[in-house]
Amino acid sequence: MNESNRQKKISGLLQNDLATMLQKMLRDAGQMHIVLSVTKVSVTADLSIAKVYVSVFPVKHAQAMLAEIQGMATTIKYHMAQLTRDQLRKMPDLAFFLDDSLEYIEGIDNAIKGKIDPIKDPDLLGKRKKS
Secondary structure, three states: OOOHHHHHHHHHHHHHHHHHHHHEEEEEHOOOOOOEEEEEEEEOOOOOEEEEEEEEEHHHHHHHHHHHHHHHHHHHHHHHHHHHHOOOOOOEEEEEEEEEEEHHHHHHHHHHHHOOOOOOOOOOOOOOOOO
16 A cells, blocks of 8 residues: 555654654663664554664664663653654654564675575575476
8 A cells, every 4th residue: 555645754754753762762871882773664544653663783682672662662652742743743653663674684694604605505595496
């Protein structure tokens, strides 16, 4: 389903403000060796729920960081409502999800650099069946 222009504008606004807020919260908590980014925000058609996808590097801290963010969702929503009160009448509820694309890329990188290299040993890949 296609997003309306209003949904796209709200998604962009929330993505920028959430990224800034979450990075500031990380710095204030003393977490200097963790990189957190908001990769995507999608807002429902009725503008009541915003699905927020976050990416955490290094990946080993991702689950713990996501759990911490989910636990603070109401506080984050309150601060976001203060930031966006001139642009939005009602702040959507925030649902946080982990974007695992960095983990996927890291797995591909390790496969290429490691002992298991499908480029050098094509037998590791399954044979394609002709249809």
